[in-house]
Amino acid sequence: MRSRTYHLALISGFLLINQPARAQQAASGPVTTAFRADAERLSRNLVAAADDMPATKYQFKPTPAQMSVAEVVLHIAGDSEFGCASLGGAKAPAEPKLTPADSVPKLVARLTRSFAFCRTQMAKLNDGGLGDKIPGYDGQTTRAAMIFELHEDWADHYSQLANYLRLNGILPPTARGAK
Secondary structure (H helix, E strand, C coil): CHHHHHHHHHHHHHHHHHHHHHHHHHCCCHHHHHHHHHHHHHHHHHHHHHHHCCHHHCCCCCCCCCCCHHHHHHHHHHHHHHHHHHHHCCCCCCCCCCCCCCCHHHHHHHHHHHHHHHHHHHCCCCHHHCCCEEEECCEEEEHHHHHHHHHHHHHHHHHHHHHHHHHCCCCCHHHCCCC
């Protein structure tokens, strides 16, 4: 009887000690929670910037070497889907092939869908999986590195679109203040 009590105590102690680790892995954690919040802000600003550019300016690019507004929108959508699919361990959604010459509503809808897909994949994230190896843009990477790459890409392209808007006399979403 004493041996059984001892073993039950050991098992109970083991389960109690390991419970916080399992709970921590299941919980989002501060890094993934912050990433999701920042991704929401960036996606909202990117879609607003794409939406604010007049359709007549979607082929605008400041220099021949730069991407047009339409090319930037398609680039963001494609990169977001690849990166978010990788983060969530999913397959990127099958999307119709669009070109920069497609209509602005189609391009903005494509961008919007890419961020909706990202939201579903980011919901799966937790800090416990940040060191896991996943496919990256240039080969294997970690989930933590992909979070930084996506954030950097979105911030970079928001800045690009904000400058394109300003060059066309339009105040970008973040410069207009809260509504």
